Amino acid sequence: MDEHPLDTAYRKTSYFADTPAGRVRIRIGEAHPVLDSLLTARDHRCWAYVTAHNPGSVRLTADENRARHARLEADVSARGYEAFPGEGVGDDGAWPAEASLLILGMPRAEATALGHAHAQRAVVWGSVGEPARASQAVGGRSGRTGCHVRPLMPTPSGRHATRRDRSTGMLARRPPRRGPHPARTTPGRHPARTTQEAA
Secondary structure, three states: OOOOHHHHHHHOEEEEEEEOOEEEEEOEOOOOHHHHHHHHHOOOOEEEEEEOOOHHHOOOOHHHHHHHHHHHHHHHHHOOOOEEEEEEEEOOOOOOOEEEEEEEOOOHHHHHHHHHHOOOOEEEEEEOOOOEEEEEOOOOOOOOOOOOOOOOOEOOOOOEOEEEOOOOOOEEEOOOOOOOOOOOOOOOOOOOOOHHHHO
């Protein structure tokens, strides 16, 4: 089966980002141990790489692209994510480099919705230990339930306990048990008597 043209274009691009771990180069289909280490150090499991330049693969002027990138930066900042600047550079050099953001901890659904909001055809996304991939940008809900779970306070046993709130879908801390549950009895029945009580 032939590769989708969108996949081909994204595979023939390098996605750079300037991070505390140095300048990172991301390629579709490849793993990135340095980026994985950065994520782990910041208690994240995934990342997204998004641009707002040239919406729908239609080339805009440099001023138009700068304005769009400023709006993307404001959008990501308002969502509370840590992000690092970078640029996507095509292998053939046919298009100017596109200013972009490497966003830590953003689930895939939110990343694709963010790309859709900024009129992109796709975004680049990945998680710890997995190769980077191109994900089609689509609208929809953008809840933070995909991959980012910060460490919770340990229970007395030393384990982290979580539960998922059914109303929001978000992970929340499960309060530790205060002690053993009292014995339960079946309604309408008496607890079994001991041998001494029966005597």
